[in-house]
Amino acid sequence: MVNKNQRIILANDSAKKIELGRINNKKKKIKKKWSRKKKIVILLIIFFLSGISFFSWRVWSSLEKIFSNGLNPFTVLANLKPTALAGEGDGRTNILLLGSGDPDWPGADLTDTIMVASINTRDNSALLISIPRDFYVKINNHGWDKINSAYVYGEQYKKGDGPQTTLNAVSDILDIPIHYYAKVDFTAFKKAIDAVGGVSITPSEDLYDPHYPGGTVNFDGGKTYSMNGDTALKYARSRQTTSDFDRARRQQEVMISLKEKALSLGTLSNPKTVLDLIGIMGDHVRTNLQPNEIKRIMDISKKMDSGKINSVVIDxxxxxxxxTGMIGDASCVFPVAGIGKYADIQDYVYDLLSNKKPESNYKDENASILIENGTTIAGLATTAKTNLEDEGYLDLSVGNADSQDYSKTRIIDYSGGKKSASIKNLEKYFGITAAKATGSDYDIVIIVGKDYATKN
Structure with a gap:
């Protein structure tokens, strides 16, 4: 039997249990509520990190495609500071811009757009020089042909030699150093324009081309058009009813407009647009410019309005x-002075660049050159002599070297600096650096090694 005091104790115990139950239930609810919040926070963090990872992956994969020299993309992004460009010490950097078809396009490596962007790094101005695709030139390791095929023959000779082969041909015509190259295809051209929201172009004259693949091209001169990538490509590629020279001028117009749009504040501050542009570059652009050098070019370009960009076409x-004339069964472009005679073109370019023309070139120096065979391959020195005669060297002699086991070709400068233009051209021709020495009756001695035999 429970007495009064016991009932009071039991009642107090029950009240405590009820209160403890309420407190525990409240804690459980709080814990359950926090658990849901925690899950949401974790999901947001995962989503955020996934977004960063996706962006980083896109940037990584794109950079790996663009730069084929083993650069670590994360190192690139972490150290992206502008660096001095080649040629900047002399006040001018020259970049060869090449445009070609898409990989599945017939003749995809034919560079139908050939343009040099010469950047004055002192006053932040630029000159665009377009060279006709049908220009007839001597192509290294191939012979005379249209310049738009130089890239193809360079790649056929050795994988990866296409850019340098084209660069050499352009440099021969203009007689200026070409420091860098960038090659883009049709898709890059169209997608880049679409990524920045299109470009505005005002044609200087009417353009009507009913022969363009995929439909008639029709633009009125003096009218401003907002062009998407596909329309701009038609405008830049059409030539059936005009000329290759006119087409080059239109390509320059589109490039200048694209540069203005791409470097505008609105474009650069849009992460999606920047990501799209990086992706486009990775899939469709190849260059020997390094990321820090590209950053430097961007910094210069921001200070360069369209009024500081001049453009010319060698026409x-x-x-x-x-x-223009027929060479064999092909229509080709060549200097008025004659095939391979570029002096007038070079004078014109020097004047545009406000550069003082060199007092002499290698042909004027008439350097005496001894070519020695450093191998057991009979007639190799004579082959080199014939090839250098084609380059314009006149005072050439041949002989045998002190040894026949030279694996690499050597150039030895005995002129004491008096035949610098000849040395510079020979270094470019053989792809090596000359050594200086004294004690020879010849200005220059070339010892051809086994490497020369494999190229010829």
Whole structure:
């Protein structure tokens, strides 16, 4: 039997249990509520990190495609500071811009757009020089042909030699150093324009081309058009009813407009647009410019309005430097002065660049050159002599070297610096650096090694 005091104790115990139950239930609810919040926070963190990872992966994969020299993309991004460009010490950096078809396009490596962007790094101005795709030139390790095939023959000779082979051909015509190259295809051209929201172009004259693949091209001169990538490509590629020279001028117009749009504040501050542009570059652009050098070019370009960009086409209409004629069964462009005679073109370019023309070139120096065979391959020195005669060297002699086991070709400069233009051209021709010495009756001695035999 429970007495009064016991009932009071039991009642107090029950009240405590009920209160403890309420407190525990409240804690469980709080814990359950926090558990849900925790899950949401964790999901947000995962989503955020996934977004960063996706962006980083896109940037990583794109950079790996663009730069084929083993650069670590994360190192690139972490150390992206502008660096001095080649040629900047002399006040001018020259970049070869090449445009070609898409990989599945017939003749995809034919570079139908060939343009040099010469950047004055002192006053932040630029000159665009377009060279006709049908220009007839001597192509290294191939012979005379249209310049738009130089890339193809360079790649056929050795994988990866296409850019340098084209660069050498352009440098021979203009007689200026070409420091860098960038090659883009049709898709890069179209997608880059679409990524920045299109470009505005005002044609200087009417353009009507009913022969363009995929439909008629029709633009009125003096009217401003907002062009997407596909329309801009048609405008830049059409040539059936005009000329290759006119097409080059239109390509320059589109490039200048794209540069203005791409470097605008709105474009650069849009992460999606930047990501799209990086992706486009990775899939469709190849260059030997390094990321820090690209950053430097961007910094210069931001200070360069369209009024500081001049453009010219080496043509027969305005400059009157070249003409068109048949060579074999092919229509080609070549200097008015004659095939391989570029002096007038070079004078014109020097004047535009406000550069003082060199007092002499290697042909004027008439250097005496001894070519020695450093191998057991009979006639190799004579082969080199014939090839250098084609380059314009006149005072050439041949002989045998002190040894026949030279694996690499050597150039030895005995002129004491008096034949610098000849040395520079020979270094470019053989792809090596000359050594200096004294004690020879010849200005220059070339010992051809086994490496020369494999190239010839």
């Amino acid at each position: 027969g209409e305005n400059t009157k430097l070249v003409t």
